[in-house]
Amino acid sequence: MIVAERKPFSEILSMVEDYSRILVVGCGSCVTICMAGGEEEVKILSSQLRLAFKKNKKDIEVEEAMALRQCDDEYMNNPELINKVKKADIVISMACGIGVQHATAFFNRIITDKPIKIVPGLNTTFMGANLDVGVWEERCVGCGDCVLEKTGGICPITRCAKSLLNGPCGGSSNGKCEINKETDCAWHLIIERLEALGELDRIKPIEMYKDWRPSHDGGPRKIIREDMRI
Amino acid sequence: MKSGSNLERLLEKGEFVVTGELGPPKGTDVDVVKKKASMLKGNVDAVNITDNQTAIVRMSSIAAAKVLIDEGLEPNMQMVARDRNRIAMMSDLFGANALGIRNMLCLSGDHQTFGNHPEAKNVFDIDSIQMIYMVKTMRDEHKVICGDEIEGDFKMFIGAACNPFADPFRYRVHRLAKKVEAGVDFIQTQCIYDMKRFKEFMKQVVDMGLHEKCKILAGVTPLKSVGMARYMAANVSGIIIPEEMIARLKGAGKGNVATEGIKILCEQMQELKETEGIAGIHLMAIEWEHRVPEIMEMAGFLPRPKP
Amino acid sequence: MTEFEPKIIAFCCHYCALAAADVAGKTGLQFSPNIRIIRVLCTGKIEVPHLLKAFESGADGVVVISCKFGECYFKEGNFRAQKKVERAQSLLQEAGLKPERLLFDFVPGPGAKKFVDILNGMTERVRSLGPNPSVH
Numbered sequence: 001m002i003v004a005e006r007k008p009f010s011e012i013l014s015m016v017e018d019y020s021r022i023l024v025v026g027c028g029s030c031v032t033i034c035m036a037g038g039e040e041e042v043k044i045l046s047s048q049l050r051l052a053f054k055k056n057k058k059d060i061e062v063e064e065a066m067a068l069r070q071c072d073d074e075y076m077n078n079p080e081l082i083n084k085v086k087k088a089d090i091v092i093s094m095a096c097g098i099g100v101q102h103a104t105a106f107f108n109r110i111i112t113d114k115p116i117k118i119v120p121g122l123n124t125t126f127m128g129a130n131l132d133v134g135v136w137e138e139r140c141v142g143c144g145d146c147v148l149e150k151t152g153g154i155c156p157i158t159r160c161a162k163s164l165l166n167g168p169c170g171g172s173s174n175g176k177c178e179i180n181k182e183t184d185c186a187w188h189l190i191i192e193r194l195e196a197l198g199e200l201d202r203i204k205p206i207e208m209y210k211d212w213r214p215s216h217d218g219g220p221r222k223i224i225r226e227d228m229r230i
Numbered sequence: 231m232k233s234g235s236n237l238e239r240l241l242e243k244g245e246f247v248v249t250g251e252l253g254p255p256k257g258t259d260v261d262v263v264k265k266k267a268s269m270l271k272g273n274v275d276a277v278n279i280t281d282n283q284t285a286i287v288r289m290s291s292i293a294a295a296k297v298l299i300d301e302g303l304e305p306n307m308q309m310v311a312r313d314r315n316r317i318a319m320m321s322d323l324f325g326a327n328a329l330g331i332r333n334m335l336c337l338s339g340d341h342q343t344f345g346n347h348p349e350a351k352n353v354f355d356i357d358s359i360q361m362i363y364m365v366k367t368m369r370d371e372h373k374v375i376c377g378d379e380i381e382g383d384f385k386m387f388i389g390a391a392c393n394p395f396a397d398p399f400r401y402r403v404h405r406l407a408k409k410v411e412a413g414v415d416f417i418q419t420q421c422i423y424d425m426k427r428f429k430e431f432m433k434q435v436v437d438m439g440l441h442e443k444c445k446i447l448a449g450v451t452p453l454k455s456v457g458m459a460r461y462m463a464a465n466v467s468g469i470i471i472p473e474e475m476i477a478r479l480k481g482a483g484k485g486n487v488a489t490e491g492i493k494i495l496c497e498q499m500q501e502l503k504e505t506e507g508i509a510g511i512h513l514m515a516i517e518w519e520h521r522v523p524e525i526m527e528m529a530g531f532l533p534r535p536k537p
Numbered sequence: 538m539t540e541f542e543p544k545i546i547a548f549c550c551h552y553c554a555l556a557a558a559d560v561a562g563k564t565g566l567q568f569s570p571n572i573r574i575i576r577v578l579c580t581g582k583i584e585v586p587h588l589l590k591a592f593e594s595g596a597d598g599v600v601v602i603s604c605k606f607g608e609c610y611f612k613e614g615n616f617r618a619q620k621k622v623e624r625a626q627s628l629l630q631e632a633g634l635k636p637e638r639l640l641f642d643f644v645p646g647p648g649a650k651k652f653v654d655i656l657n658g659m660t661e662r663v664r665s666l667g668p669n670p671s672v673h
Contacts, residue, residue, distance in 0.1 A: 008631075009628075009632065010631070040584065040585070040586060043586035043589075043590075044585055044586055044589060044628060047586060047589035047590060047592075047593055047628075047632075048589065048628055048631060048632040050593055050671070051589070051592060051593060051629070051632040051633070051634060051671040052671070054670075054671040055632070055634070055670045055671040056633070162311070162312070162338050162339075162341060162352070162354045162357070163354045164338060164354070165357055165360070166357050166359040166360065166405070166408055167357075168396065168397075168398075168401070169338045169358075169393075170338075170391060170392075170396045170420055170467075170468045171341070171396065171467045171468060172396045172397050172468070173396060173397055173468055174397055175397060175398075176467075178344075178467040179341050179343050179344075185397070188397060188398055191398055191401050192398075200401075204404060204407070204408070205411075206360070206363060206408055206411055206412055207360075208363075209356050209360050209364075210355075210356075212355065
């Protein structure tokens, strides 16, 4: 899933302090699961904003709302939510960067009498797995050309700090990466896994230059599935 | 001859070579390069010029290598994959070749988190093994990666690093084999202190016949103080310093530690010379360039063979 | 001028703090009448938004009283409550409120004396902090 974390309160406050009607919109998918932008986090941010504004004697309205997925028109196209957005001077989206952008496009298309300003309440950090309660770790950079079949299900592009395709480098020590002792050496894990599978020979041939075009380096990416389009 | 470099010629002749190392200044001061070069001149056969080592910004290795050529020494230009994509690498290699640089070392590079610009974006478009293959293709097939012909000559003696002290130990020799397969001509190893582990590694190398396919230069660095030894053992990944060695340094007593460090180094150099599969020494003095003549003399490695 | 009487919300665990309140009532131990007690089945059920909402709704101080560590009826509810209180304290601080307005404490079994001491101590603490700046 997409993992995010909330921006510092002072940064959010500085984005919205010149407005008087604020709407905080959470997202019910990835960021709810990683506890960064779900219903509870919307309540918390809204409470904080109200407390801070009242303390500064500012008469400001903070409304709360949810959309199941801010990255999809279908889940934002509801009259109650659209109405709340219309009434607001500024909207804080508690979705990932995708949600913030998609909500901006969506509401500015649906609401035509005034421009809608949407600001991010979260920093979108990575695509990762939930390892334990309150622990997430990056697993995929979305390079567009998966190599996991060759590397025992461990991604060297994402999990090696140097994205080596022919690792491990000389900085691998006791299974840890040279950048810090908390980070596993991806290539150490790959070698152990392949040994267990009896497939170490898979990484003995040289892995040739990677074509980075399917990755972001080829420009913003887009997929069109003709079979899904009527 | 692949490159016509002095280093290549000596290794082909079967001479036991010694390469030195020179870190360019953190600025434009050419005199720093010249001064270090003067200490190394005549004492080593070629000199590695580091490429922003430990990710600290320094004069480019190409420029410093050219200064070295003008001073009458032969450079071994290091190039890291951290800061350049394949386009910049090939372009810089053309430039280096045009300036007379004939030896290079293909490296991944220390991660930028170690350096003075940890907020920088890294590149790592290709890795060190792919870099070796790229340079070999440029030299032997006269083509850049995409297949376009290179205009003019391209000559290069291709080196790479090898760290027998990194993990997992059992895989290190296989990674070296990949570098050989990619087309490396010579290897310089990480600093050796743990001779037992190094010999174990070299046995694997010899068993696989890798020493016959590339020349292996054993890396050494003098231990200047007990503090330095302890720091390196604890903080530099891929460096193992046996406790006995640290104890021996300590035992030398105040004022004698540096001399003892040099003594240990000279003994190591002699031992490495006798080790099967070793074609030379890579002496990384690390800001002790002024002591290189003394070390080389004491180790019995002078005079150097004529170019 | 009359002295400031702080409004305090006390989230109390049913199994310990509430029992302590009963004993306090029966034995005539007194605490400030401005304290509102909210009974929870376990303090672990209190969520961070509840704590912030209490301040938004006019509380000058909030206290969460749970069982002693190791004595939670639901094993780890009090540990969870403590973590949530700590988080809410830092959130309050970000919003400009003193984190000391929110307190986590515990009472053993029906420890009526300790219970009353906590509440009276909280009253004194909040009285010196003054009214909730986000309300008054």
